[in-house]
Amino acid sequence: MSEIKYVTVTALTKYIKRKFDVDPHLSDIWIKGEISNFNLHSRGHMYFTLKDENARIQAVMFAGANKSLKFKPENGMKVILRGEISVYEQSGGYQVYVKEMQPDGIGSLYLAYEELKNRLQKEGLFDQTYKKQIPKYPNRVGVITSPTGAAIRDILITINRRYPLAKVILIPALVQGVHAGASVAEAIKKANKLGALDVLIVGRGGGSIEELWAFNEEIVAREIFASQIPIISAVGHETDYTIADFVADLRAPTPTGAAELAVPHISDLMERLLERKNRLKRSMLERISSNKDRLNHYQTSYAFRYPKQLYLQKEQQLDLVVERLQKEGQRLIKYKKDTYSHLQSRLTNVHPKDQMNRSKEAHQALLKKLNREMSSILNIKYAQFNESIAKLNALSPLKVMDRGYSLVYQEGNLIKSINQIDEGQMLKVQLKDGQLDCKVHGVEERSVNE
Secondary structure (H helix, E strand, O other): OOOOOOOOOOHHHHHHHHHHHHHHHOOEEEEEEEEEEEEEOOOOOOOEEEOOOEEEEEEEEEHHHHOOOOOOOOOOEEEEEEEEEEEEOOOOEEEEEEEEEEOOOOOHHHHHHHHHHHHHHHHHOHHHHOOOOOOOOOOEEEEEEOOOOHHHHHHHHHHHHHHOOOOEEEEEEOOOOOHHHHHHHHHHHHHHHHOOOOEEEEEOOOOOOOOOHHHHOOHHHHHHOOOOOEEEOOOOOOOOOOOHHOOEEEEEEOOOHHHHHHOOOOHHHHHHHHHHHHHHHHHHHHHHHHHHHHHHHHOOOHHOOOOHHHHHHHHHHHHHHHHHHHHHHHHHHHHHHHHHHHHHHHHHHHOHHHHHHEEEEEEEHHHHHHHHHHHHHHHHHHHHHEEEEEEEEHHHHHHHHHHOOOOEEOEEEEEHHHHOOOOOOOEEEOOOOOEEEEEOOOOOOOOOOO
16 A cells, blocks of 8 residues: 655645745735724734625734824724735634725725826836926916815915015816816916916815815826926825825925915015115125225326326336337347357358368378378388298208209109118109109118218
């Protein structure tokens, strides 16, 4: 019988948990249900069951995630939550680890808000690089809002109080209801076509999320991003954040705040103007005083009091200058002439023709010297030669032959002794004027001294 293969409960649970963890559909999921068995742990973690008519799932929301909740969860409350599904190994059951939670009712709007916000943020519509500068001193302020709402009244009052120089142009739009988004977007487009607005305020007063929803619509967000006119968003109260706030060039907490950001305060400008006026006045007075001092100085100067004497002094100075100029000119001309003569002399010395003539003369002198030296050497050599000839003649055997001596050869060898000769041999005898062929008929030895 073969052995049965089995796995432990722990291994099986770990295997199932890994399956949950790698499933992308379970890693970030929105779930709608009702809270039951809610338990707030002393450490801040929330444990509860999320259920509907036919099923239930355990849920846990740790303290780090639930500390930003703006409501208190309780049993029976319907909620929409976002989380991750995984297996709790100790019990072997699966549960949702909650990251966000919203009360149901506004949940669908909240989901749409988050989805659009994330998508537009990824496209770069919120980037600071696209934000336009709000002009400091606008002449024309466009306002897109309801003509009957409290927002336009607050904006008009604020602008008229702060900066009555600016002209406010209202572009009416629906700011609530199903057609509000399209109406606001069309109003932004219309404002850009006018071409005379320096800044645009887009918004409305406070309300519920449903009432403010037009400013969370994509059509409004894209029209704000495409606007050539800088836009200040002014939607609801300070705690309300809409998609329009993120796309706008500047967010104001309220419509009144938008008006304050759009225009300067005239009292501040008047104060600044008065300060600059005083600075300009002080600067002008200082300059006038300085110029007066200079004028007095000139008027009391020697030139103004004794102009004729000053003229004569200048005439005399001019004569001195002219005289100095003439001397300097003559000195300069002489210097140039001397320089020219010096250069001319140097040029003559280094002229190629003169150098060639001098070289020819040197060559002739050297040639004569060489001839003299050669003649002297030849005479010496000639005398030495004659002396050597005389010595050779004195030692030459031919000269001895002149006195009657001869040389005897036998087959080319000089015969110096009778021991080299045998009787009957043929010999050659060299005389001074020729040679003899001789035959030896006898050999007789005798003393040399006989």
